[in-house]
Structures are given as C-alpha cells and as structure tokens.
Amino acid sequence: METSVKIELQHQHAAHCESGVMSTMLTHYGLPLSEPMVFGLSASIAFAYLPIIKIGGMPLIAYRMPPRHIIKGLQKQLKLKISFQTFREPLKGMQALDRTLAAQKLVGLQTSVYWLPYFPPDMRFHFNAHNLLVYGKQNNLYLVSDPVFEAPVIVEDKDLQKARFAKGALAAKGMMYHLDDVPSQIDLQIVIKKAIKANARTMTGAPLPYFGINGIRHLGKKIRRLHQKHGDKFIHKFLSHVVRMQEEIGTGGAGFRFIYASFLQEASEQLNGSALLVDASHLMTNIGDKWREFAMLSVKMCKGRTTMDSNALAVILNECADMEKKLWDMLKRF
Amino acid sequence: MEIVCVKSNYFLRSYIPRCPVRPLADCGGAVDFMKKKQVPQDSSTTYAGHRKIIYATDENDKYNGEESSGWNVEEFATLSAVNEFKNKAEDARQRVLANQVSALEYHMYAQRMDLPTLSQISGFFQWQIKRHFRPAVFNKLKPKILEKYSDALGMSPVEIKMPLSKFIENLNGNISED
Incomplete structure (x- = not known):
C-alpha cells in the first residue's frame, strides 16, 4: 500500500x-503548554532507589515517576x-x-x-x-x-x-x-495547586525508605556501606552507574530538577507572581546544582583525581535530601 | 542552625559510622542559579554531534531550554557503560576463538545485553541460555530456537551460526564500504 x-x-x-x-x-x-508545565502538572518529579529491579546487576535509581506517568497524570489532571x-x-x-x-x-x-x-x-x-x-x-x-x-x-x-x-x-x-x-478551557490555577500538592505527597509521604527524600538518604547510606564492604573498585562501578542513571537516562536527575524549577517559575507567573513559588523555584535550582555537584565529585573519585571518600558523597546526598525536604515543606504550605 | 542528616537508622547502627553532620546552608534566598553560561558545552563524543536541552536561567533569571553539546561528567558515565559491554564482548570473542564458548555469548554482549536481559527478551531461562553457550549444544540448536535468538538479537539465524571470525570480517567489510 x-x-x-x-x-x-x-x-x-x-x-x-x-x-x-x-x-x-x-x-x-x-x-x-510548555514542557516544564507538562512535567509539573503531571506531578512527575520523584526519587526512588529500587534494589529489586536490576540494570546490569545494579539497582534502578529513578529521579522521576515511572514511564507513562506524565501521559497518565496529565490525562487525569486536565481531563484529556x-x-x-x-x-x-x-x-x-x-x-x-x-x-x-x-x-x-x-x-x-x-x-x-x-x-x-x-x-x-x-x-x-x-x-x-x-x-x-x-x-x-x-x-x-x-x-x-x-x-x-x-x-x-x-x-x-x-x-x-x-x-x-x-x-x-x-x-x-x-x-x-x-x-x-482537548478541553477548550482549563483553570490553570486550580490544576497547578493540585499538582504541587500531589507531588509533595510522593516526595515526602512514602512509608518505605526507598522513595522520596528518604530514598535520597538511603542512597547515601548505601554508598558508604557498599564502599566498606566491597572496596574501591566496586564502588567506582556503582557510582558511574548512579551518575549514568542521573545524567544520561532520559535527561537525568539534575535535569529534571531544573525542569521543575522552570515549572515553578511559570506557575508563579500564572498565579499572579506568587512569592512563595518564586522562592521555591530558586531553591529547586540550587537542589539541581547540588545534584550536579554530587555527579561531578563522584566522577572525579571514579577517575582517581581525588581519593575515594564515600562519606563526602553521603554528605552531599544528605544535603540534597535536606534541601528537598525544605522545598516540599514549603510547597505543602502553598 | 543544625539539622541532623541521618535519621536513627533501623538496622545497621553499629555497622556504619555516622555521617558527619554539616549545618545546612540557607538556601532559600537568591543565590547561585543554573545560569545560561553554566550550561556545559563539552562537545561529548557520546552525543555524536547532537545537542540536548537543559533548562537554565537567562540574564533576567528567566528559565529557558538551552542547548548543550555535552558534559564531561555524563560522558564518563556513558562511556564506562559502553566500554563494559565492549570489554565483555572482547573477552567472549577470545573464548569463542578458543572454542570454549559459543558465538551466542559474544553476540549477547555485542548487542549490549547481559544474561538477565537476553533471558527477558528471548523468553528463555537463564540456565537454558547458559547451556546454549556451550559450543557442542549451540552447534545442534534447532532452527526454532535460533529464530527466537535471531529476533532478540536483531540478526539473521545465518549470522548467529556463522563462524565468529567470518562474521566480524563481514562486519568490518560493511563498515569500510559505507
């Protein structure tokens, strides 16, 4: 044919x-709707450390909700x-x-x-x-x-x-x-609020240590423990896997944080310049930078440019977790 | 302000030294943004000349999608994954030539798969695949089984069966022709 x-x-x-x-x-x-808007409205930012799902023998580390969540979430929020x-x-x-x-x-x-x-x-x-x-x-x-x-x-x-x-x-x-x-009209103000609330729940509300902010701390703990148990060579492999999960696979952890920061900025414009959202956007940018710092230090250690120090990496991850906690507590009040 | 980073940990308290605690810097106000000029432009070989979008702020602190030609940090991580498969394939190639394993093991790594991945894609159990790694078993594989592998690996049954040295020769020949 x-x-x-x-x-x-x-x-x-x-x-x-x-x-x-x-x-x-x-x-x-x-x-x-811009890309950040789509990402934010589907409440897609997340963190998960899933030791059961293996990729090349390494645990899956996700920095956003699982595939299809953006489509399904948007469908639900906007009634598409x-x-x-x-x-x-x-x-x-x-x-x-x-x-x-x-x-x-x-x-x-x-x-x-x-x-x-x-x-x-x-x-x-x-x-x-x-x-x-x-x-x-x-x-x-x-x-x-x-x-x-x-x-x-x-x-x-x-x-x-x-x-x-x-x-x-x-x-x-x-x-x-x-x-x-496609619905002809959408009340963005309501949808934005709902989406942010939903996302705050996924980041702070999970009862297991593998998800959300707890998951970030768990990753830091894991890095220290694996380093003690298996030594430098293994931890280099593990770290380059973490960084690859973070940066390459579907635009990575820091990338998603910047997209969300952009969403928060756009949302504040939609909501008559909400100062809280502007602050949140700034904080999210700093969180993205922190994640990049983690990736940079990890790779430096893998390359042997600095001595392998798993504690230092855990400290950065804990800082990421603290900052994300602060952000989501802030957004919960919104 | 002091914030305790590590929550009381459930099971491994004695095992892990406690993470040193650093006070959390005040990160709410206007500090360092992801600026347009901070978007890495490292021309990574892994991008093969393509560009990715990273969101960053312009002079007026407004977010926009900016093109990036690569980042060394990401390139390192990608290449280490690529090279791991390459090394495994090369190792398998040596063993195939010494007739210790079948060509299937080489093709698996060359197609960037490991045993669990190939098992998932082909539908065979891992122990079955391991059995097929034995040259004596592999040489007698039925066409039906080869068909499944051919589908999973994206190559024809003839290519899978071909002596490996000849297969690689053909591959190199094709590349130089292009």
Missing part, C-alpha cells in the same frame, strides 16, 4: 521525551481524552498506526531506544520506554518528531516496527496513543 500523509507540525526540541511529546501534541491541538492501544501482532500495530495517520492524527509511540537507527551509537541501550511522535508517512518511511533531537527524523518501517515491539523489561507491545479531545 503506497501512502503519503504529512501533518503540519511544529517540531519542538525538549529535555525529556515523554514531556516533550505531550507538550508538542497539546500545543498542536490548540492547548499550548487519550486513546491508548497495544498490540499482540506487530503487523496489526503498524496497520493501526497507518490508519490513525491517514485520519490526520498525530500519534505518540512507545519504543525501544536500542533499535532506533538515528540514535547516537553510544546512547543505544535496551531501554524500552522512549516516546516519540509520528506525524506522517511517505512510502515505507515514517516521519518522526523525536523531542530529544534538534530536528525531525525519518525512520524505515521495519526499524520502527522492531523498536515498537522490542521485548523485555517495560516492553511497549507497540503502545500507541493519540489525543481525541
């Missing part, structure tokens, strides 16, 4: 794939109508994609990073929850707007199929979604 569809789309270069996709999609359908579909058979998944495109609808896809040929080789890992937008098709080539790239790209159908139906952890099963309806 020869097809040629192209939807006029303003490509947007974003820091994170999921928030970027949602921001571009909503803007396209007449609800202009989004259709989700998954498929058992790849061929049917591709046909459904073609049909939706033919109906002039932008399609969001969940894909594996590893099988997307346009990704830089060093960044291709088996991570199955990368989001992108498809805005057209010409013969066997799909026109893809991947928000973490500067410009739109072209992907061959067989590569896209492989990426959509990659198996393993977080398997997408060809997940695709499109917007059916």
